[in-house]
Amino acid sequence: MRDARQSEHEEVRIVRGTRTGATITVAVYSTERGPAIGGCRIMSYPSWREGVRDALRLSEAMAMKSALAGLPYGGGKTVAVLPGGGLDTTRRLDLITDIAEVVAGFEGRYIAGPDIGSTPDDMALIHRLAQGNAFCRPEAEGGSGNSSAATARGVVAALIAGFHHRYGVSSIAGSKIGVIGLGHVGHLAAESLAREGARVIVTDIDSSLRADAERNGLEWATTDLLRDELDVLVPAATGGMLTRETASTCRAGLIVGPANNQLADDSVDALLHQRSVTWVPDMLAGAGGIIHAVSREKLGLDAERTNAVVGQIGDKVGQLLAYAQERHVTPLQAAREISSDTDSKVNA
Numbered sequence: 001m002r003d004a005r006q007s008e009h010e011e012v013r014i015v016r017g018t019r020t021g022a023t024i025t026v027a028v029y030s031t032e033r034g035p036a037i038g039g040c041r042i043m044s045y046p047s048w049r050e051g052v053r054d055a056l057r058l059s060e061a062m063a064m065k066s067a068l069a070g071l072p073y074g075g076g077k078t079v080a081v082l083p084g085g086g087l088d089t090t091r092r093l094d095l096i097t098d099i100a101e102v103v104a105g106f107e108g109r110y111i112a113g114p115d116i117g118s119t120p121d122d123m124a125l126i127h128r129l130a131q132g133n134a135f136c137r138p139e140a141e142g143g144s145g146n147s148s149a150a151t152a153r154g155v156v157a158a159l160i161a162g163f164h165h166r167y168g169v170s171s172i173a174g175s176k177i178g179v180i181g182l183g184h185v186g187h188l189a190a191e192s193l194a195r196e197g198a199r200v201i202v203t204d205i206d207s208s209l210r211a212d213a214e215r216n217g218l219e220w221a222t223t224d225l226l227r228d229e230l231d232v233l234v235p236a237a238t239g240g241m242l243t244r245e246t247a248s249t250c251r252a253g254l255i256v257g258p259a260n261n262q263l264a265d266d267s268v269d270a271l272l273h274q275r276s277v278t279w280v281p282d283m284l285a286g287a288g289g290i291i292h293a294v295s296r297e298k299l300g301l302d303a304e305r306t307n308a309v310v311g312q313i314g315d316k317v318g319q320l321l322a323y324a325q326e327r328h329v330t331p332l333q334a335a336r337e338i339s340s341d342t343d344s345k346v347n348a
């Protein structure tokens with residue numbers, strides 16, 4: 001039973017970077033399954049408290065992601081609040097060094113990875129300064145490199161499995177799919193879905209991406225994808241897009257995408273469920289990248305075997321949605337129950 005007065009996080013450190021003054025939060029939700037892993041987010045926030053709140057939410061989601069993916073790791077997250085006015089190259093290196101110092105203090109209980117605002121090169125520096133506790137260094141330095149392609153592969157596997165559950169067919173050819181966010185993951189996923197024969201409509205706040213998208217067979221949206229009639233909506237931008245308001249007007253039958261923390265709050269999951277919109281939890285749909293990093297760097301699997309493990313996300317999505325249907329629970333409840341069940345098996 002949750003006691004709302006007590007933190008569920010195992011450990012949270014909020015540190016003012018000695019070189020940059022940036023507020024850096026490292027939140028470790030749990031190390032029960034193994035060391036906590038989670039990305040390092042560097043972005044601007046309205047206040048440092050918002051940064052801390054994001055670290056708390058994202059680290060909990062990472063714990064669920066690891067458990068659902070069956071990885072021998074717990075969940076953690078770093079959030080560094082970008083100082084006003086941004087950072088030049090030297091100050092940015094100072095910030096990564098500040099972050100590495102905090103990561104090093106966890107002595108292996110937390111392992112960093114890239115996320116919004118950080119790169120495989122940053123992980124190489126953290127790896128050097130924090131006793132090797134960073135994933136996804138560039139391949140030339142012995143790491144598994146950028147994980148976006150694996151994340152996109154996992155999203156496509158999750159989408160096809162979700163499609164089968166929702167519509168009873170496995171082929172997405174001819175379906176209408178909307179993708180919000182054409183960044184590292186979004187553009188790879190969108191192009192791959194178009195290759196499968198879907199009509200893929202895309203949007204991004206960066207309109208300079210339009211020409212490239214159209215060259216690659218994607219349609220640029222002229223309407224609001226969050227309100228359009230779609231077979232599938234793919235949130236691939238930032239989190240929090242599914243609010244009570246957008247969920248109550250959303251006309252997609254299925255929502256599945258990589259964006260972390262898509263639901264503004266847990267009540268949105270229930271609202272989507274009531275409205276018969278099938279939502280695939282992002283903790284599972286977006287797990288391809290972390291599965292790739294762990295499989296290559298820690299489990300020593302080759303590229304082919306790693307791709308096969310990433311592809312198993314499809315089976316896991318099918319199982320999760322079937323579990324939710326059989327027990328009359330929402331997908332988020334199902335994800336919580338399945339992940340805590342795998343945690344208790346680890347602890348047994």
Ligand SMILES: NC(=O)c1ccc[n+]([C@@H]2O[C@H](COP(=O)([O-])OP(=O)(O)OC[C@H]3O[C@@H](n4cnc5c(N)ncnc54)[C@H](O)[C@@H]3O)[C@@H](O)[C@H]2O)c1
Binds near residue numbers: 205
């Ligand atoms: N990269 C990975 O391997 C990975 C793994 C797991 C989860 N994720 C999550 O998936 C999402 C996408 O990751 P990414 O690496 O492609 O990020 P990215 O920063 O490369 O791309 C995000 C894109 O979304 C666009 N965008 C932002 N706000 C938008 C809005 N309101 N409407 C439309 N477009 C908007 C940005 O312009 C950008 O092009 C993020 O939430 C990330 O945390 C990524």
